[in-house]
Amino acid sequence: MADFEIRKECPPQLCDCERERLLGEGQAGAGLAILRLNLTEEKRLLAHIDTIATYEQLKKLEHNLQRNLGVVLRIAPASAEVRSVRGFQIQLLQQPGLCRKTRAAIPAAVRRCLARHPEIAFAILDENDLLGGL
Template sequence: MPAAPPFPLRKECPPGACDCQRDELLEQWCAQPEATDIRIMRLTREEEKQLIARIEAMASYADLRRIEDRLYQLLGVRLTITPSANGVRTVMGLQIRLAPRPGLCRRTREAVPAAVRRCLASHPEIVYALLDANDLLGGAQP
């Protein structure tokens, strides 16, 4: 049985404050290290702050796609941005979510989409590019 993961782990959330299943994921990793993906546990609070800062500093659609790819490569987390069924008139018309998975803290699940929303609100050209890439713009930009 492995003693500890080869990298620093995110600290535990206070009891009852989170539903991240951190302990269950670590137990599963101890039982089957090669079959358990614990990449999400690499995201410490300090690294989460840096991630939020990077997200808020995005300036283009390419930056958004790069961050989505890096989130999956490094942490195994999928970021999805989809328009709501009622259409997109503002940034609030976009559904921004991190795919749920064991080890992903509730705080992170809320902070990352909020940072993306703040960035998109200050850079509407990224929203236009996102809608255009999904062929939802209909050829007209306001």
């Protein structure tokens, strides 16, 4: 099957990750790559997110998540006024094999990172031209 430790299955009816369907399809490479994100690797990823201190590091994280696991992380200001980090829409796009808890834990870690480093939040706002070139 796989030459790496894959994520254990979630309790029935508590998760919508469709892990069984993904394993049943027998996809190779990118399809099964998401299963590499087992609990140990998820903890390492969350610890890494906690060490992010610059906007460039955050963009590199987004790129690496997509390249290595096929996971798309989206960070954008909400359509309304952004007054705090709660005003950002941070989400992992749903895909087979991506656990519900993981889809909540990674955005929460990114939100904590933005709260600790407001300069990253300002860079995101600037990238989306919400500061109007101020």
